[in-house]
Amino acid sequence: MGAVTKRSVASGKPIEHRVPTPGTVRQLYGTAFACAKPGCSAELYTLNVDTGQHVLNSRVAHIHARSEGGPRWDPAMSEADNRGVGNLLLLCLSHAWEIDQVPDEYPAEMLRSWKQDQLAASERAHRSWQISDEEAREVVAPFDLDAVIEKISAVVPFNPRMRSRIETWQLAIRRGHAMRVSRLTPLVPMERRPAVLAWMVASQEPLVEVPVGQVRVLVGRLGAGKSEHALRWWGQALQVAANDPDTEIPLFLPARHITASLELAIANELGGDPSGRCQVVIDDLDSVPLQEAARLLAEARQLVHTWPEVSVLATARPGIPVPDEEKILIQPWPAQRGAELARLALGDDIPRQLWNTETADLLTSPLTALGLAARLHAGRDVEVSRAQLLAELATMVIDAKSHEFADDTWQDLARLAVRILGQSQPVTWASFGSLPRVRRLTATGLVVGDHTELTFALPVFEQYFGSEALRMGLVDLETIAAASSFPRWRYALAFAVSTAIEQSQERLFVGLATVNPAAAFWVLDEIADAGADRTHDGPSDEAIAALISRRDPTGELTVEPDLAIRAGQWLRGAEQALLTGLGPLAESLARHRDGRLVQWGTWLQNGYLTLARSRDQLPPPDVVKLPEMFPSLGRWHRVEGFRFPTSDFGRWLRAQAALQEQLQNAIRRRTLPVPRTSWLARERLYLLAEFVYNFSATRRRRTIDLAELRDTVTEWMERVNQSVWATWQGTGRSVDSDDIRWLAAQLVMEDGDRLLPPWPEGDQSTTGRWSWQTYSPELTLTLATDIVRQALIGYRQLVETSFPAFGDALGLYSMLPVRVEGLLRRPVNTENAYTIDMIVSLDPDRDAQRSDVPSVDLRLVPDEGHVFWTFIQERRSTARTTFGQSPLQNVDLPLGHTCSATSLAYRWLVYDLAGVGWLKDHHGLLD
Incomplete structure (x- = not known):
């Protein structure tokens, strides 16, 4: 924290203000510390303004010392000019972050005009602090304390700590009640809401458990009740805080509202760092991009180590993979429980003649149970699929109104959905449109406004009107189905497909499959009945x-x-x-x-x-x-x-x-294509060459004579060319026509007379039971380092060759480039130790490019459990998990295998493809 100092004219004593700015700013800004962005008076941080590119000196000064990437400079300026006070603009963290994200919207001229205004404010403040001796004597004269407090409160920026604890607690209670009411208003008649609210509050369903100092993520499909579970966990913490002054009032933070860091968001809500037990909810991670959701979870994991008394509960739909130890899956309700909720919302039991398999399925989650009651109340057919029920909730709400809505209101609802689904920041009233237009939206009952932000009452409504935006042509399929945007638009696409007429359904799905097959597979799982064609009799x-x-x-x-x-x-x-x-x-x-x-x-x-x-x-x-x-x-x-x-x-x-x-x-x-120069291709080449070379041999030969091999491959190619399909069977392995074609093409690139194994044999003479025992510790470490390095390169090549369109959606690929640190240990008791244990930490490498050779640093340690345990604990607090791959991984080191790097590269790939739904039963593919 930098200190900005100005001396009093009267006393000569320094007046010091603690602000997060470099010390060099003291001489320029004096005592004016308002954010430079017009209308903002938050705490200040610094942003470096260059001559046109908005390069950051450091995003915020108070984290400059621990910035992983270090400062970034305008190359056209000298280091002295970059650091100079004339090139610094004071901004609060949220606006500094905002400008960093969208620099093109903030031209240098605009930033310089803000700086001029800030300097003018600084000068005014400077003059206001120059007091005479007589004025100083007046300051120490008797005064009315209440009047002083009132005047100070009028000019000092608001801080949540200014509220009393009981005021903060009561405000939280009202917010929780308002969240429930806003969700129920569109679906439950006014006269039935008190009964439904009372039933929800008194629910005997087990509460979610989040240990102190840990992170948990509630995962469930749209409408499964994730937010309600989080509200109950948060509400219990409210009751604890009411009777325990050492417990902070818990926080409920929508993910879209965390525009800067999670730590700052919590500190801003509390008015400072948490001083005791504190429970935090991060609701609806799906409302922000996948990278942003991953960042929030990573910050949450770091935060609970910084503040060990904090626990964090997040909510997300499937598609944001979470480590198993953090994931809490939302279980379906018993149908009878959903029927009880529907009865309260409807005011009567569901007629028995309407009960069927589809009805029972709809009663297994709170949203669909309330939607079923709303359909009955509206006199609509209840024989609908889950997707159709969710898609038609919005139209039911509007049909229930006594007046019709104009077409422009319907279009505005679609435009609002596009704004909400297309950006990670809240949509404000002022940015959306005029006050009459906004009031027409809130009058529908579908939109909620808190005088600053516009949101839909239920996430299902924003997805429905997202599908309407696609139908109206406000968005195009190629944009919203792309890998980067699909996670937020997926239900909108599912609704668009499920509610379209038959030919339009097929047209949409053809486009979706062409743009993003992974998205098409997800939509299929959501809306298609996989058992519909399993009947015995065939159609006519x-x-x-x-x-x-x-x-x-x-x-x-x-x-x-x-x-x-x-x-x-x-x-x-x-x-x-x-x-x-x-x-x-x-x-x-x-x-x-x-x-x-x-x-x-x-x-x-x-x-x-x-x-x-x-x-x-x-x-x-x-x-x-x-x-x-x-x-x-x-x-x-x-x-x-x-x-x-x-x-x-x-x-x-x-x-x-x-x-x-x-x-x-x-x-x-292991036949996915890679570049011919890839190490994975080298391993496959030797594997196939050894099979062909030793096919008729009486003993295995490791060194392969290339001339003899080429002669044999030429003979086998004749059989390939003369037959429709050829196969050769060996001990535990077979090759076919495609393998021989690939081998023949690969041999063209080979020089020399011999082909050697990709990995050397062991350098120790031993009668041990396991192959790793034939390797010395020194050779073990060398080979392990090379295997991990080649596996990472090979994994990247597999993704870029076969999955270029959605590689960034894959867990490990999204983390690249990484540097690897790890430990190996050779077992002492070798009776059942068939392999060498290895643990690696995959950490972001800010100084490298994806295509660079990764840095791998492994160490051989004694066979002592506490060494591995210490390594894990030291890195767990800073581990950054993305979409499925854990940064800390236990790996069996396959010494003595021909395809060691290939096995590890494919293992990473299998985990990633399963994470995005490309593979289902993938466990048999890992070895």
């Missing part, structure tokens, strides 16, 4: 023809007279759209030649389709009719038979399952 030809005719977005399939071909084209369209979105990965998941999907053959009988993929035949035509229901495996590959899917999204579910199966096969065989 008439039903199949009618489905294709109704849902074909182009209207072109009806031209084909043969239904078997038309059915194949219908299914092929879904797979082709997903493959287009997959980009380079498509080649690994579906048979292609020259970048084109191979020809299909189909046979349709009694509602069951036989589908065969050609081995190498290309269109045209894209689909032909098979001559028989069970074709021979001559020219055909992957022949399968199944009931033709006639559900709304049946063809997409079928394509998803087929592609996920092929992705699992590619991962299991």
Whole structure:
């Protein structure tokens, strides 16, 4: 903290103000410490203003000493000028952060004009502090204390500590009540709200448990009751604080309101650092970008170590992966509990004739239970899916009003949704529109305004009107379905698809699959009935023809007279759209030649389709009719038979399952493409070369003669070229035509006479049971360092080659570049120790680029548990978790394996793909 000093004219004594600015600012700013941004009077920090690029000296001065990245300078200025007081602008933390995020909205001319105004304010304050001796004597004269306090309060900026404890507690109680009321108002009639509120407050459902000094995250789908669980946990803390003066009043912070650091947000709410036990809720992490949500969770983990008496509970929907030890999954309610809530909201029991499987499912969460009651109250049909019920909540609220809303109000609701979903900061009244327009929005009952901020009463409403914005053309599918924006728009997209007419549904889904297949898979899981096509009897030809005719977005399939071909084209369209979105990965998941999907053959009988993929035949035509229901495996590959899917999204579910199966096969065989110069390619080259070279040998040879290998590969290539498909079986391994083609192409790059293993054999002569015992400690450390380094490089290459469109959504890739620190220990008791233990810490490397060779620093330590434990504890407080990968990882060191780096790289990739929903049952793919 820098001290800014000005001396009194009367006494000559210094008047000191403690503010977070460099000491050099004293001479320039004197005693004026208001934020430079007009209208703001918050505490001050510093922002460096250059001649046009808004480069930060340090974002805030009080963290400059521990800034990980260090200061950033304008290269056109000297260091002295960068540090000079003439180039400093005093700003509060939130506005300094805001300008750093969107510098283009704050031209240098604007910042310099703010500085001139601030200097003028400083001069005025300077003059006001120059008092005469006579004025100084008046200051020490008797005075009325109450009058002095009143005058001081009128000029001193407000601080929450100015409220009494009871005032703060009462304000929190009113806020909690207001949050519940705002959620219930659109769905529950006024006369029924007191009963519903009383029931919710008196709920006997077990409270969430968050240990002191730890972080927990409530995870559940939209409407599962996450915020209500958090409110009950927060409310219990309120009751404790009422009787315990050493407990802080708990905080309930919407994630969107934390515009700077979490630590500052808490300090601002409390009026200072927490002095005792304090419980904090961070609600709705989905309202901010994934990177911002990850930052808040990382700050929460650091914060509970800085303030050990603080505990943090956050809420999030699935899609923001959280470490298992922090995750609390919201369990579905028993249907009877939901029926009880619906009865209170409706004022009567749900009629027995309306009870069915769908009704019972809707009663398993609070929002859908209240939505079901609202539908009954409005006289609407209750035989609806969960997605349809949620999507129609907004229209029910508006239909219940006695007056109609103008079209421009409906459009304003959609525009507000676009603003809320498209930015992480709150939307203010003034920024949105005129007061009459804002009042029309709040009159709908869908929007809540607190005189400064506009929000929807329920998150489901902002998602619904987000879908309306897509329908109106206020946003485009390519933008909101992109990997960076999809997490906040996902329910809006699900609503848009589920509420569209059939042909529009297909058109939307084709676009979604093409832009972001991972988003398409998530929407499928949310709105499609995966069991709808599992009935035993197949559909009639008439039903199949009618489905294709109704849902074909182009209207072109009806031209084909043969239904078997038309059915194949219908299914092929879904797979082709997903493959287009997959980009380079498509080649690994579906048979292609020259970048084109191979020809299909189909046979349709009694509602069951036989589908065969050609081995190498290309269109045209894209689909032909098979001559028989069970074709021979001559020219055909992957022949399968199944009931033709006639559900709304049946063809997409079928394509998803087929592609996920092929992705699992590619991962299991470790055949995803990488650059030919990659170390992972080197390991695969040796693995295949050794198989071919030793295929007929009586003993295994590790050093491979390249001339002899090439002769054998040439012979095998003749078999590949003369057959539709060739395979070779060995001990525990097999290779096929694609492997031999890849090997032949890779051998062209090899120079020299011999091919050596990628990793050396052990340097110790031992009769030990395990392979690692043949390696000396020195060689063990060298190999471990190289394996981790090559695995990180190989992982990056796998992502950039196969998943370029959404790599940033993958956990480890989003953390790159990283530097690695770790420990290895060789077991003393070797009876069951089949491997060497290794623990690594993946930390951000601010000085590197993603493509740089990662820094790996490993140490060999004795086989003592406390060494590993100490390493974990020292790094746990500063660990930064992103979207699924833990920065602290235990790794089995695979010494003696041919593909050591490949195994580790694929292990990281499997965890990441499972985290974003690309893989489901992935545990068999880890080894």
